Every structure is written in C-alpha cells, then in structure tokens.
Amino acid sequence: MTNLPDLPATVHYEQRGAVAIIRLNRPDLRNAADSATSHAVHHALNHAEADDSIGAIILTGTGDRAFCSGMDLKEAGRVGAGTGLVPGAGFLGITERNCPKPLIAAVNGAAVAGGMEAALACDLVVASQDAVFGLPEIKRGMVAFAGGVQRIARALPRQKAFEIIFSGAYYGAAEFQALGLVNRVVPQDRVLDEALALADEILANSWHCLRLAKQLHQVARDGTLQQAIDWGHEHGAALMNSADSREGIAAYNQGRAAGFSNGTAI
Known part of the structure; x- marks a missing residue:
C-alpha cells in the first residue's frame, strides 16, 4: 500500500x-x-x-x-x-x-x-x-x-x-x-x-477525449440543448481533430489497436 x-x-x-x-x-x-x-x-x-x-x-x-x-x-x-x-x-x-x-x-x-x-x-x-x-x-x-x-x-x-x-x-x-x-x-x-x-x-480509450466528454456532458446537463451543441462546435478541433483522433483513424484503417497519447501532453 x-x-x-x-x-x-x-x-x-x-x-x-x-x-x-x-x-x-x-x-x-x-x-x-x-x-x-x-x-x-x-x-x-x-x-x-x-x-x-x-x-x-x-x-x-x-x-x-x-x-x-x-x-x-x-x-x-x-x-x-x-x-x-x-x-x-x-x-x-x-x-x-x-x-x-x-x-x-x-x-x-x-x-x-x-x-x-x-x-x-x-x-x-x-x-x-x-x-x-x-x-x-x-x-x-x-x-x-x-x-x-x-x-x-x-x-x-x-x-x-x-x-x-x-x-x-x-x-x-x-x-x-x-x-x-x-x-x-x-x-x-x-x-x-x-x-x-x-x-x-x-x-483504453483516449484520456483526452474522456475529459472533453465529461465537460460536454456537464454543459449538456446544466444548459440547453442548443448551448451544448454550440459548445461542441466551439471545441470542434479539440473534439475531432487532435493527435488522438488522427491516431484512432489511422489505427482503424490499418487494422490495429490505437496507441493514444494517454498520460502525456496532446
């Protein structure tokens, strides 16, 4: 311990x-x-x-x-x-x-x-x-x-x-x-x-995305649907075009497990 x-x-x-x-x-x-x-x-x-x-x-x-x-x-x-x-x-x-x-x-x-x-x-x-x-x-x-x-x-x-x-x-x-x-x-x-x-x-998933998903959930829970959708658009690059997203897409296309940058800066 x-x-x-x-x-x-x-x-x-x-x-x-x-x-x-x-x-x-x-x-x-x-x-x-x-x-x-x-x-x-x-x-x-x-x-x-x-x-x-x-x-x-x-x-x-x-x-x-x-x-x-x-x-x-x-x-x-x-x-x-x-x-x-x-x-x-x-x-x-x-x-x-x-x-x-x-x-x-x-x-x-x-x-x-x-x-x-x-x-x-x-x-x-x-x-x-x-x-x-x-x-x-x-x-x-x-x-x-x-x-x-x-x-x-x-x-x-x-x-x-x-x-x-x-x-x-x-x-x-x-x-x-x-x-x-x-x-x-x-x-x-x-x-x-x-x-x-x-x-x-x-x-096993992207830690970067886990944190962003928590933030989006909180926005969706506390605000209106439109506010949550707007938040998604405002953070679109971080949500969909990060080093982890590029790795995830490449891993899918290459038929292998993704190696996300978990525990390191993204």
Missing part, C-alpha cells in the same frame, strides 16, 4: 497502474468522515487530478460494512453539524468538485447520508450486492444539502425522488441499479476488482 506522506491514517492512497485508489479508513466508525478525514480525501483527490500518470480515480472504503456513513456525528455533537464540508469542494472534497478525470465509486457497504452524496457525485458506481443507499438526514432534523437532494432531483422522476428524500429510508443496490443510479452490482469481495476493471475498460 503506497500512501501520500502527509495523509492521516484515516485515508489511504494507492496507485495501481493508471488508477488512483482513495480509501476511507475508519471501519470502526463505518467510515464516517470527520473534518480531518474529509480534508485529507480532498487533498488526495487534488494530488490524483494533478498527476498526469493517473487516468481515473476510485473512491472506496475499508471493510465490508460501509463505503461511508456520512459525517462523524460524534464530532458534530461537539462542534455542530456540517463537519466534513470542504469550502468550495463539499463533503469529502467531492460533492461540489468538478473533477476532470473519470471518478468511480466502489461502494463496498452502506453509502448513506454524505456517503450517498459522495457516491452520487462520482461518474460511475460499482456496488456490493449487500450495499445500501439512503439519505437519512431527514430523520435527524437535517436535509442532505451537500448534493444529495440536488442530484436525486436531477436523476429521478419527482415522485420517486421525494420518496427517497422525505422517507430517509435505505434502499438496496439492486433497486438503485434499476433506477439507473448504480452501474454494476457484484459480490462484496469483487467490488474493487470490478471497479478497477471498469477503469481499465474506459482508460
């Missing part, structure tokens, strides 16, 4: 090939995040984003009980609610982050409260078949304002969204997969391996 030298023991950082794995390491507290842990994840994400050898990032938790159970309520009891919020980046430094690289949640157990908000902030979600999701803040006199309500509102029809928001109930991984909120459901001991396989699958 490699680690960044200035991370606390509550967060582990590991690089496997072109993938950074950031792991919450508070299994005795169901990987709840206090302020120090949340800021450490934020630091690890910053490091992974800045490292050109990293193409994708996986967020996961230690153990088989929880991915993340949200903010540390014991700390909140001492200093007030809202612990774990990084200014400008949200809970765990992720729920308000605009990460340029593919971000995968490997949900190894319960992803509830801020943990569900963090999972929803990822681009792809691989979940254990025993994982549960939920926004129980409403049961504690709070509202999941760090991205949970907002992303559920965008992702689901009104009635189902309000059921999840108003009830504070827990939902199984299979149900969230049926709703389109989870990509793959696997046995618990396969979660990280499946997330790594998914990362390898997407990283």
Whole structure:
C-alpha cells in the first residue's frame, strides 16, 4: 500500500497502474468522515487530478460494512453539524468538485447520508450486492444539502425522488441499479476488482477525449440543448481533430489497436 506522506491514517492512497485508489479508513466508525478525514480525501483527490500518470480515480472504503456513513456525528455533537464540508469542494472534497478525470465509486457497504452524496457525485458506481443507499438526514432534523437532494432531483422522476428524500429510508443496490443510479452490482469481495476493471475498460480509450466528454456532458446537463451543441462546435478541433483522433483513424484503417497519447501532453 503506497500512501501520500502527509495523509492521516484515516485515508489511504494507492496507485495501481493508471488508477488512483482513495480509501476511507475508519471501519470502526463505518467510515464516517470527520473534518480531518474529509480534508485529507480532498487533498488526495487534488494530488490524483494533478498527476498526469493517473487516468481515473476510485473512491472506496475499508471493510465490508460501509463505503461511508456520512459525517462523524460524534464530532458534530461537539462542534455542530456540517463537519466534513470542504469550502468550495463539499463533503469529502467531492460533492461540489468538478473533477476532470473519470471518478468511480466502489461502494463496498452502506453509502448513506454524505456517503450517498459522495457516491452520487462520482461518474460511475460499482456496488456490493449487500450495499445500501439512503439519505437519512431527514430523520435527524437535517436535509442532505451537500448534493444529495440536488442530484436525486436531477436523476429521478419527482415522485420517486421525494420518496427517497422525505422517507430517509435505505434502499438496496439492486433497486438503485434499476433506477439507473448504480452501474454494476457484484459480490462484496469483487467490488474493487470490478471497479478497477471498469477503469481499465474506459482508460483504453483516449484520456483526452474522456475529459472533453465529461465537460460536454456537464454543459449538456446544466444548459440547453442548443448551448451544448454550440459548445461542441466551439471545441470542434479539440473534439475531432487532435493527435488522438488522427491516431484512432489511422489505427482503424490499418487494422490495429490505437496507441493514444494517454498520460502525456496532446
């Protein structure tokens, strides 16, 4: 296990090939995040984003009980609610982050409260078949304002969204997969391996295009269709006429695998 030298023991950082794995390491507290842990994840994400050898990032938790159970309520009891919020980046430094690289949640157990908000902030979600999701803040006199309500509102029809928001109930991984909120459901001991396989699958493509596709998706999600089409035209050269596009076309015509400039400047 490699680690960044200035991370606390509550967060582990590991690089496997072109993938950074950031792991919450508070299994005795169901990987709840206090302020120090949340800021450490934020630091690890910053490091992974800045490292050109990293193409994708996986967020996961230690153990088989929880991915993340949200903010540390014991700390909140001492200093007030809202612990774990990084200014400008949200809970765990992720729920308000605009990460340029593919971000995968490997949900190894319960992803509830801020943990569900963090999972929803990822681009792809691989979940254990025993994982549960939920926004129980409403049961504690709070509202999941760090991205949970907002992303559920965008992702689901009104009635189902309000059921999840108003009830504070827990939902199984299979149900969230049926709703389109989870990509793959696997046995618990396969979660990280499946997330790594998914990362390898997407990283076989042009990293340059993966980042541009994320930007275009965000424009399409947040603006009008015409704004997204206009953005495509404005960035047409980068989208369609780069070194990677020329290599991809040449590889197709020559019947070989493309050798994209992944991890290097394009």
